[in-house]
Structure formats: C-alpha cells, structure tokens
Amino acid sequence: MRYHTPTSFADAAAIAAGTTGTLRFLAGGTDVLVQMRAGMVQPDDLIDLKHIPGVDKIERTAEGGWRIGVAVPGIVLGGHAELVRDWPGVVEGMNLVGSTQVQGRATLAGNLCNGSPAADSVPGMVAAGAVATVTGPNGTREIPVENIPAGPGKTNLAKGEVISAITLPPRGKNGGDAYLRFIPRTEMDIAVVGCAVNLRLDGDKVVEARVALGAVAPTVLLSEACAKAIIGTTLDDAALAALAKAAEGEAKPISDKRGTKEFRIDVAGVLARRAAKIAYDRAKGTSK
Amino acid sequence: MSKIHVTTTVNGDPVEFLADPRETLLDALRNHLDLTGTKEGCGTGDCGACSVTVDGTLVCSCLMLAAEANGKRVETIEGMAKEELHPLQRKFIEHAALQCGFCTPGILVAAKALLERNPDPTDTEVRYWLAGNLCRCTGYDKIIRAVQDAAAEMRQEHRGAA
Numbered sequence: 332m333r334y335h336t337p338t339s340f341a342d343a344a345a346i347a348a349g350t351t352g353t354l355r356f357l358a359g360g361t362d363v364l365v366q367m368r369a370g371m372v373q374p375d376d377l378i379d380l381k382h383i384p385g386v387d388k389i390e391r392t393a394e395g396g397w398r399i400g401v402a403v404p405g406i407v408l409g410g411h412a413e414l415v416r417d418w419p420g421v422v423e424g425m426n427l428v429g430s431t432q433v434q435g436r437a438t439l440a441g442n443l444c445n446g447s448p449a450a451d452s453v454p455g456m457v458a459a460g461a462v463a464t465v466t467g468p469n470g471t472r473e474i475p476v477e478n479i480p481a482g483p484g485k486t487n488l489a490k491g492e493v494i495s496a497i498t499l500p501p502r503g504k505n506g507g508d509a510y511l512r513f514i515p516r517t518e519m520d521i522a523v524v525g526c527a528v529n530l531r532l533d534g535d536k537v538v539e540a541r542v543a544l545g546a547v548a549p550t551v552l553l554s555e556a557c558a559k560a561i562i563g564t565t566l567d568d569a570a571l572a573a574l575a576k577a578a579e580g581e582a583k584p585i586s587d588k589r590g591t592k593e594f595r596i597d598v599a600g601v602l603a604r605r606a607a608k609i610a611y612d613r614a615k616g617t618s619k
Numbered sequence: 620m621s622k623i624h625v626t627t628t629v630n631g632d633p634v635e636f637l638a639d640p641r642e643t644l645l646d647a648l649r650n651h652l653d654l655t656g657t658k659e660g661c662g663t664g665d666c667g668a669c670s671v672t673v674d675g676t677l678v679c680s681c682l683m684l685a686a687e688a689n690g691k692r693v694e695t696i697e698g699m700a701k702e703e704l705h706p707l708q709r710k711f712i713e714h715a716a717l718q719c720g721f722c723t724p725g726i727l728v729a730a731k732a733l734l735e736r737n738p739d740p741t742d743t744e745v746r747y748w749l750a751g752n753l754c755r756c757t758g759y760d761k762i763i764r765a766v767q768d769a770a771a772e773m774r775q776e777h778r779g780a781a
Contacts, residue, residue, distance in 0.1 A: 334623060334640040334686050357684075364682045365663045367641065377640070379687065406676065430751020431729065433664055435676040436683065518750040519665075 348491030359436035395501035420508030424455035454527035454543035467492035507613030547582035575600030630698030638685035647685035667752035696724035718756035
C-alpha cells in the first residue's frame with residue numbers, strides 16, 4: 332500500500348486519477364481502517380487528506396453560511412458555538428455517530444462518502460441544503476449533498492474526484508433544523524430510521540421546508556411530499572398528521588436485523604412529526 | 620514494501636520508528652515502543668481498550684495509522700501516573716472498579732480526557748462519555764463511582780491550589 336500525503340486537493344485528485352488499483356481517501360479513518368482490518372478493502376493507494384491546508388477549519392462564507400473542512404471531526408463541530416446556533420440539527424446528527432473516541436476523528440465528508448443509507452449526519456446536511464465541493468482532474472464542481480450517495484457503499488463521484496469541502500447555506504432569520512433517529516438503546520448504535528427537518532417561518536406559518544429520511548431506502552431521501560405537507564401550515568395537528576402520512580409513503584425500507592419494513596415505515600412517520608416540532612420550536616426561538 | 624519514518628512525542632518523550640504503511644498507531648505503540656498498556660480489544664473502534672489522546676483529543680489508536688501520528692503529541696496510559704498514581708487510578712483501585720483489568724487503561728485515559736474538559740460531570744455525562752469503553756466483567760456502576768470520586772478529589776485539590 333502506498334500512503335500519500337498531498338498538500339493540495341488538485342494533487343490529491345491527480346494522484347487518484349493516476350491510480351490503477353484500489354484507492355481510498357483517508358480523513359478520519361473511522362470507516363476506512365475498519366474496512367482494511369476486516370479485509371473488505373485492501374487499498375493499493377491511500378491518500379491522506381489531512382496535510383492539505385484548511386481541511387481542519389470551519390469558516391464563515393462571504394454569504395454567511397459555513398464552509399467545513401473535510402477533516403473537521405465531530406467533536407470540533409459540537410464545540411463550535413456559532414455553528415451549533417445556526418445548524419443544531421446538522422451538528423446533532425454528526426454527534427450521534429459512534430463513541431467519544433470516534434467523534435475525535437470522524438468527519439461529515441467521510442460519513443457522506445461511506446455511503447451508508449443510515450449515516451446519521453447525512454439527513455441533516457440534506458435537509459439543510461448542504462453542498463459538497465468536489466475536486467477532480469478537470470477542476471472543481473459543486474454538488475448538492477443528496478446527489479453524492481448512489482447506494483449502500485457507493486457514491487456518484489467519478490474516478491479522481493474527491494470532496495474538498497462541505498458548505499452549509501446561511502441560516503437566515505426564523506429558521507430551525509433538527510435530526511432524530513431511532514435505535515433500540517441510547518448510544519453506540521446504527522439508525523433504524525433517521526429523519527431531519529429544516530424549516531423557515533413567517534410568523535407562525537411554515538414558508539420553507541426540507542425533510543430528509545435516513546435508513547428507509549438505498550440512499551438518504553429528500554422528500555418533497557413531506558415538505559409540501561407542512562409548507563403553508565402552522566404545524567398544527569392536521570399538518571403533523573399529513574407529514575407523518577407523507578413520510579410513511581416515502582419510506583421504502585428493507586427488513587433486516589435492525590427492524591422490519593413495517594416498523595421502519597411507522598417510525599419514519601413518528602420521527603418526522605417529532606423532528607418537525609423541534610425544528611419549529613427552534614425557528615420560533617422557544618427551544619434550543 | 621517501503622517503511623515510513625515516523626517522528627512523534629509519546630508521553631512527553633520524543634520517539635521515532637519505522638512503520639509499515641498499513642500499521643496502526645496501536646500496533647506501533649505496542650510493538651515498536653513496547654508500550655503495552657494500551658490494549659487491543661476489538662480492533663474496530665467499538666470497545667475503547669486502545670484509547671489514547673493525540674494532540675489532546677481522545678481517539679481509538681486502532682483507528683489511526685501510525686504514519687498519521689507523525690509530528691503529533693500522543694499520550695498513553697503509561698504517562699498517566701507521575702510521582703504517584705493519578706487520582707483516577709487510585710480511585711479505581713479503592714472502588715474495585717475492575718476485575719480482569721483489560722479495559723481499564725482505555726477507561727482511565729478516556730475518563731481523564733473527560734475531567735480535563737468537564738471537572739464536574741453528572742453521572743449521565745460520565746456514562747455517555749464512556750459509552751465507547753466496554754467492560755465485560757465489572758459492570759459500570761463501580762467505574763462511574765470511581766470516576767466521580769476522583770473528580771471530587773481533583774476539584775478539592777484544585778481549590779486547595781487556587
């Protein structure tokens with residue numbers, strides 16, 4: 332295995348484009364090292380991205396959003412008060428990934444590129460409208476986060492392409508987001524179902540909404556039907572019932588050891604209602 | 620296969636060694652530096668027996684390549700006791716918060732990292748912080764009590780010093 336430490340994303344992309352064997356990028360390593368040890372993946376080339384300047388930074392964009400480096404671990408996101416104030420749902424999703432030790436290393440970009448439909452940080456990013464900056468041999472392009480995963484363990488990135496940053500849009504006024512997942516214990520488990528809601532209010536009325544569901548399809552889903560169910564409402568009981576029904580309708584899960592198809596569909600509705608209420612309260616400023 | 624020259628600081632001492640590119644920090648600590656206090660339980664980041672801090676951040680040394688430690692500051696269980704045992708170590712003995720002891724180094728390193736961030740945690744905070752440290756003998760109650768007792772003593776000492 333060749334271990335590379337490029338100092339720019341252009342160099343990382345050039346190395347990646349020139350490889351012929353198995354390639355992995357290394358950010359936090361909490362998935363890649365497990366796969367290597369299990370023998371699932373034996374990289375011929377491993378490209379460590381942590382020597383590239385800026386990958387450990389969280390910076391305000393000119394528009395007022397946040398640009399998050401690909402090596403920023405969960406514990407740093409959780410400790411960034413301004414980011415947490417703007418996007419609590421995104422951060423709480425990431426902070427549910429693994430243990431304290433894993434939080435010391437695991438990253439948003441890694442969680443996204445691992446391609447798990449149950450990735451806890453991804454619904455929050457999708458609901459927020461996060462954008463991945465992707466650097467490849469032919470330059471840089473911006474891709475909405477929901478278009479990165481292609482299915483379990485697979486992404487839509489082309490050969491030689493690597494995520495070089497994750498950008499969250501400006502929070503703006505009267506907005507709130509939240510992420511909830513169901514697991515049969517309190518910690519250290521993989522989501523049976525996850526749901527993130529991001530919305531904006533005008534007075535008491537929801538005027539914008541994005542709802543993302545995790546672990547109920549081969550990729551995290553951005554659900555327009557769920558958003559439609561609450562836009563224009565005050566999130567009253569009728570709207571919450573419509574949201575739950577929409578989430579149940581969108582969920583296309585499998586049955587596996589974590590839960591049956593029927594159970595997951597039911598939980599998708601429950602979590603959508605609860606996450607929407609939290610996001611609404613946060614938008615109102617009546618809860619954190 | 621070419622080896623990678625790694626220069627790092629372990630428990631304050633500068634060290635260097637040649638690592639295989641695939642070698643984990645855990646294996647380097649145990650096999651090159653003879654620091655066998657850091658244990659391998661699962662090797663996949665689930666059990667926390669291999670906990671160390673790198674530049675002050677708690678991590679699983681099995682989930683990090685030795686090559687990634689180049690230029691970093693690594694702290695292991697061997698660096699915990701100074702002239703005498705650390706209060707956490709003493710309280711683990713007093714409360715019998717261990718049986719086989721295999722998970723203990725990782726739990727001590729993790730608990731120390733917690734108390735440096737939060738000197739007065741609730742039981743719930745201790746339990747969540749240590750959720751990635753598995754003990755299969757003792758059960759966790761005595762571990763939590765030992766951590767809380769050590770935290771109380773350390774707060775007392777801190778007040779005494781101030």
